[in-house]
Amino acid sequence: MIGGGKNKNEKQSGPSGRKFLLDGLLILAVVATAIVAYHRFHHQEKPESLRRAPQTAIQKNRVPGPPAVQSPESTQVPAGSAEHLRFLEMEFGSDKSGSRSEPEPSDREPAGTAKSEDGAPTTDQNSPGEMRLERPEYSDAEPPSLISIRFDPQKASPGTDVSIHVSVRDNLSGVYSVAGTLKSPSGGAILPFGCQPSETEGVFVAVFRVPDQAEAGLWALDSLRVTDNVHNTSRFTDKDGELAGATFQVVGSDSDSLPPQVLAIYIEPAEAYGGEKVRIGVHVKDDKSGVARVYGVFMSPSGNARLSFVCAEKTEPGMVYGETTLPKDAESGDWVLGYLRAEDEAKNAKTFSHTEDAAIFDNAVIRVFAAGSDAQPPTINDITVSASTVPYGEKVDILVSASDDLSGISGVTGRLQSPSGKAVIPFFCVHDPNNDVYRAEITIKTNTEVGIWRVEYIQMTDEAHNQVTYPYQTNSFVQGATFEVTGE
Numbered sequence: 001m002i003g004g005g006k007n008k009n010e011k012q013s014g015p016s017g018r019k020f021l022l023d024g025l026l027i028l029a030v031v032a033t034a035i036v037a038y039h040r041f042h043h044q045e046k047p048e049s050l051r052r053a054p055q056t057a058i059q060k061n062r063v064p065g066p067p068a069v070q071s072p073e074s075t076q077v078p079a080g081s082a083e084h085l086r087f088l089e090m091e092f093g094s095d096k097s098g099s100r101s102e103p104e105p106s107d108r109e110p111a112g113t114a115k116s117e118d119g120a121p122t123t124d125q126n127s128p129g130e131m132r133l134e135r136p137e138y139s140d141a142e143p144p145s146l147i148s149i150r151f152d153p154q155k156a157s158p159g160t161d162v163s164i165h166v167s168v169r170d171n172l173s174g175v176y177s178v179a180g181t182l183k184s185p186s187g188g189a190i191l192p193f194g195c196q197p198s199e200t201e202g203v204f205v206a207v208f209r210v211p212d213q214a215e216a217g218l219w220a221l222d223s224l225r226v227t228d229n230v231h232n233t234s235r236f237t238d239k240d241g242e243l244a245g246a247t248f249q250v251v252g253s254d255s256d257s258l259p260p261q262v263l264a265i266y267i268e269p270a271e272a273y274g275g276e277k278v279r280i281g282v283h284v285k286d287d288k289s290g291v292a293r294v295y296g297v298f299m300s301p302s303g304n305a306r307l308s309f310v311c312a313e314k315t316e317p318g319m320v321y322g323e324t325t326l327p328k329d330a331e332s333g334d335w336v337l338g339y340l341r342a343e344d345e346a347k348n349a350k351t352f353s354h355t356e357d358a359a360i361f362d363n364a365v366i367r368v369f370a371a372g373s374d375a376q377p378p379t380i381n382d383i384t385v386s387a388s389t390v391p392y393g394e395k396v397d398i399l400v401s402a403s404d405d406l407s408g409i410s411g412v413t414g415r416l417q418s419p420s421g422k423a424v425i426p427f428f429c430v431h432d433p434n435n436d437v438y439r440a441e442i443t444i445k446t447n448t449e450v451g452i453w454r455v456e457y458i459q460m461t462d463e464a465h466n467q468v469t470y471p472y473q474t475n476s477f478v479q480g481a482t483f484e485v486t487g488e
Helices: 008-012 015-043 048-061 082-092
Strands: 145-152 161-169 175-183 190-194 203-209 217-228 233-237 247-250 261-268 271-273 277-285 291-299 306-311 313-316 319-325 333-344 349-353 365-369 379-385 389-391 395-403 409-417 424-432 437-443 451-462 467-471 482-487
Touching: 145 217, 145 233, 161 175, 161 217, 175 203, 190 203, 261 333, 277 291, 277 306, 277 333, 291 319, 379 451, 395 409, 395 424, 395 451, 409 437
Parallel strands: 271 365, 389 482
Antiparallel strands: 145 161, 161 203, 175 190, 175 217, 217 233, 217 247, 261 277, 277 319, 291 306, 291 333, 306 319, 313 319, 333 349, 333 365, 379 395, 395 437, 409 424, 409 451, 424 437, 451 467, 451 482
């Protein structure tokens, strides 16, 4: 019906239809409110209790698993191999420029070491692949910072004393040591120094003598290492801005800037038995200050052993002499002189190598005959850590089980690495004959970084001078040698 009557469908969409629509809108409003609340909760700054509780639980209960490893037999790094040469380069520094050696050998860095504050990557072993966890305030994981450097006087003559004043600051445990090296204007001479604390808090001072006939010009701070009382270390080189401008001037007319030159090498006898002494003579000349000494290293036929010597005896012009004793069970065959380092009285030095200076090294060989002929380094069999958790003030033992095929083990050393990689603790093992293990005892100091510490590497040497280094990156025994410092 058109006009006054109601349509049937319109009548059905009256009050009940409107109610359905209102109910739908109400449901949508509730859902929207829930979504907004969800996003607000998850994007707002959470209260302290909500942030810290799960982190504390993770830190307390986390047990890190070692990554996949090779078999122990296939992971040793023999001396003389390419891998070991990389270890030596990291341990002793590149010698090609005739320059540097760190003042404290225990802090030298083998390959694979996580570095602090020097541009190389560091790893937090407490949380590999995870975000870093908050540590207690008493846990010191930060190395000292460098504030300033000053030389006194700013100008000095050869043969006089100069002091270096290093101002440093540490956040918690306090500064333990400051050491470094100075270099001449040409870079040919290196002077190591070690500082002592002064009467002024935070200032460490070293007094050194400028060498006679030292090269004239600006001498600069070449490297600096600052360590705190729990072994966190900052390292700086001349490439870092922190050492920019750290110089003093040497003034003098008779300066020596050239290193000695090696002309020939003589070995007597050329053939020797294990246990015998060998005498080395080096024909060397220097232009001004005179030759001080010559260092050298022989390498065994397999490259697993090294034999060092020093020539400082000057019985005739142009010659320096020294001697070394062959190990009783030395590997039979030709021991080749690997390199020589000649240093003059003005501290200028140069390194000569068998590969780059072949003509000089032609006759620098000892033919060795030995009944034992030990060519193999020791083998690591196991490592045990005496405790899984160690609080401050307590001791932890590192127990190394090892064996040698012939001459016997002469030394076992190693180093611990902190969770952040900013601290390392070197250790030396003593043989325990009752349990036939090599034991090192380390006391955990207050403020030591809390978290998972690991054995970074184990290095072993036998009586025939064969040496091997087992790093944690490739050896399963070393990899599993971890413990947790729990703190207070």
